[in-house]
Amino acid sequence: MKLTGKCHKFGNDVNTDYIISGRHKFKTLDMKELAKYVMEDLDPDFYSKVNAGDFIVAGTNFGCGSSREQAPLAIINANIGAVVAKSFARIFYRNCINTGLPLIECDTDQINAGDELEINLDEGTLFNKTTGKVISIAPLPPVMLKILTEGGLVEHFKKHGTFNFD
Amino acid sequence: MGKTIAEKILSNKSGQDVKANDIVIADLDFVMGQDGTSPLAIKAFENMQAKRVFDPERIAMVIDHSSPSPLQGVSELHRQMRVFAQQQKINFYDIGDGVCHQLVPEQGHVVPGDLVIGADSHTCTYGAINALSTGVGSTDLAAGIISGKLWFKVPETFKFIINGKLGEGVFSKDLILYLIGDVTADGATYMAAEYTGEAINDLSVEARFTISNMAIEMGAKCGLMEADDKTIAWVREHSKKDFTPVSADTDAVYAKIKEYDVSSLEPQIAQPHTVDNVTGISKIGDVPIHQGVIGTCTNGRMEDLRIAARILKGRRINKDTRLIVAASSRQIMLQAMREGLMEIFMEAGAAIVTPGCGPCVGTHNGVPSDGENVISTANRNFKGRMGNNKAFIYLGSPATVAASVLTGQITDPRQFLV
Numbered sequence: 001m002k003l004t005g006k007c008h009k010f011g012n013d014v015n016t017d018y019i020i021s022g023r024h025k026f027k028t029l030d031m032k033e034l035a036k037y038v039m040e041d042l043d044p045d046f047y048s049k050v051n052a053g054d055f056i057v058a059g060t061n062f063g064c065g066s067s068r069e070q071a072p073l074a075i076i077n078a079n080i081g082a083v084v085a086k087s088f089a090r091i092f093y094r095n096c097i098n099t100g101l102p103l104i105e106c107d108t109d110q111i112n113a114g115d116e117l118e119i120n121l122d123e124g125t126l127f128n129k130t131t132g133k134v135i136s137i138a139p140l141p142p143v144m145l146k147i148l149t150e151g152g153l154v155e156h157f158k159k160h161g162t163f164n165f166d
Numbered sequence: 167m168g169k170t171i172a173e174k175i176l177s178n179k180s181g182q183d184v185k186a187n188d189i190v191i192a193d194l195d196f197v198m199g200q201d202g203t204s205p206l207a208i209k210a211f212e213n214m215q216a217k218r219v220f221d222p223e224r225i226a227m228v229i230d231h232s233s234p235s236p237l238q239g240v241s242e243l244h245r246q247m248r249v250f251a252q253q254q255k256i257n258f259y260d261i262g263d264g265v266c267h268q269l270v271p272e273q274g275h276v277v278p279g280d281l282v283i284g285a286d287s288h289t290c291t292y293g294a295i296n297a298l299s300t301g302v303g304s305t306d307l308a309a310g311i312i313s314g315k316l317w318f319k320v321p322e323t324f325k326f327i328i329n330g331k332l333g334e335g336v337f338s339k340d341l342i343l344y345l346i347g348d349v350t351a352d353g354a355t356y357m358a359a360e361y362t363g364e365a366i367n368d369l370s371v372e373a374r375f376t377i378s379n380m381a382i383e384m385g386a387k388c389g390l391m392e393a394d395d396k397t398i399a400w401v402r403e404h405s406k407k408d409f410t411p412v413s414a415d416t417d418a419v420y421a422k423i424k425e426y427d428v429s430s431l432e433p434q435i436a437q438p439h440t441v442d443n444v445t446g447i448s449k450i451g452d453v454p455i456h457q458g459v460i461g462t463c464t465n466g467r468m469e470d471l472r473i474a475a476r477i478l479k480g481r482r483i484n485k486d487t488r489l490i491v492a493a494s495s496r497q498i499m500l501q502a503m504r505e506g507l508m509e510i511f512m513e514a515g516a517a518i519v520t521p522g523c524g525p526c527v528g529t530h531n532g533v534p535s536d537g538e539n540v541i542s543t544a545n546r547n548f549k550g551r552m553g554n555n556k557a558f559i560y561l562g563s564p565a566t567v568a569a570s571v572l573t574g575q576i577t578d579p580r581q582f583l584v
Contacts, residue, residue: 015548017546017548017549017550017551018548018549021553021555022527022529022550023528023529023553027237027240029206029209029243041549041550041555065287065546065548066202066286067286067287067289069203072303087352087355089352089355090355090356091287091301094303094306095302095303098306098309099305143189143317152305153210153309154305157214157308157309158213158214162312162313162315163309163315163317
């Protein structure tokens with residue numbers, strides 16, 4: 001699985017209220033509508049700046065805060081290809097795997113806003129085309145990789161009817 | 167090799183001898199969803215082509231986040247929950263019943279040794295009664311209500327040993343804010359927190375819920391405590407279920423251990439816009455307060471309302487300050503009415519709202535205006551959390567909030583408790 005796009009850079013501790021505010025998320029299940037408000041409190045123009053496949057790149061503890069699955073779903077529906085961060089909060093991490101949003105854990109200090117990136121999930125590498133640097137990325141444990149490659153937990157249950165990692 | 171509480175509960179529930187970092191599929195004792203997360207879970211349930219839940223008795227859905235509905239769109243989502251609950255015959259708590267994290271233990275759904283998931287990040291609250299309970303998202307919730315199982319990575323454990331005795335006017339809220347300020351918002355990420363020591367033993371079960379509730383604010387998966395006589399008495403009073411408490415082995419292996427003495431701890435305040443931006447109240451300076459909030463899953467229980475009422479009794483709040491009070495459940499509100507606490511709040515100038523999450527999570531019931539300062543007993547002060555990203559939220563104990571709305575600025579409650 002190969003992903004390419006431009007970096008949109010954020011700092012540490014980007015919480016789920018910043019990703020999609022509570023004042024929007026309780027109103028609707030229309031994720032295309034919610035996607036317009038992604039990252040609104042950190043960058044009001046974020047949604048209009050994204051080209052399909054671009055990456056959110058951040059520091060530590062990305063996705064901390066509430067358990068709202070609207071956070072990864074709104075990111076997916078804003079056409080973000082993957083989230084790259086130094087570390088993730090655990091509920092957000094699970095929600096991304098379950099909804100099929102690729103997560104990349106690596107040293108993001110070597111990535112700047114606007115850099116063009118190429119991510120190869122099979123090889124476990126991130127190539128920064130702007131700086132020419134290759135950054136290694138942490139591999140996903142097999143259980144999570146299986147759910148993600150089957151297209152998320154809904155698809156996993158549709159296929160197996162329950163959890164199946166044999 | 168000995169085991170932590172988390173390792174023991176996940177071993178019991180998976181039927182395997184597991185240790186930290188193993189990945190297991192484990193049986194769930196209880197599964198909970200609220201109105202911000204259940205509608206998406208119902209959609210996932212349908213998309214997974216499921217027909218029945220695994221066990222209606224072990225599932226609850228709660229309408230608390232926007233309760234009663236402030237908007238037409240929300241009303242439709244609530245309707246979907248009511249229909250689902252009726253079809254599947256699960257436990258259902260409608261508007262006015264209370265906040266999910268009060269209802270689940272109060273209604274006896276959870277007992278020591280249980281493994282619980284809830285589609286709400288503060289599900290870690292029940293760790294105070296020795297249950298491994300943790301927050302998940304809507305798709306995990308759907309998988310849980312279909313199969314009665316979920317996959318877990320067995321967490322490493324961060325042990326907090328809390329020695330000493332909390333002083334007068336200093337509460338479990340101050341203690342947990344202090345710990346979060348010390349280890350920061352990701353200090354325990356992916357880990358189980360275990361809270362132990364003299365200061366924890368001294369706390370009532372109600373006060374312990376406040377600590378476990380905020381384990382997520384240091385990134386933890388759960389905030390566990392051992393069950394002592396107080397826990398067992400509290401659980402027996404609320405639940406008919408049998409249980410076996412789980413304690414850590416003396417030779418359990420911990421990823422981290424930190425020891426504190428809290429005897430000289432002063433009231434603590436989390437300043438905008440992160441929960442780990444904590445300072446002692448003596449260093450806060452002059453902070454005018456426009457609105458106070460007493461309630462939420464963190465601090466809306468009887469003890470919280472009693473201490474706030476003790477400070478507010480016979481006094482009026484500052485003329486430039488508002489106060490919103492929301493008990494954590496219908497039962498608590500009823501008890502507070504019987505004790506005359508609601509009368510004290512109303513005579514002091516408070517607005518009483520429905521038991522629920524609205525003022526904390528910004529859906530309704532007290533959205534601040536631009537530039538306003540709010541002091542709240544809630545667990546989060548993120549920018550925009552209360553529905554306005556140009557407001558500033560401070561967090562403190564119910565006593566600190568009560569003292570602050572009287573003077574109109576952040577105030578040490580101890581001067582009102584002599």
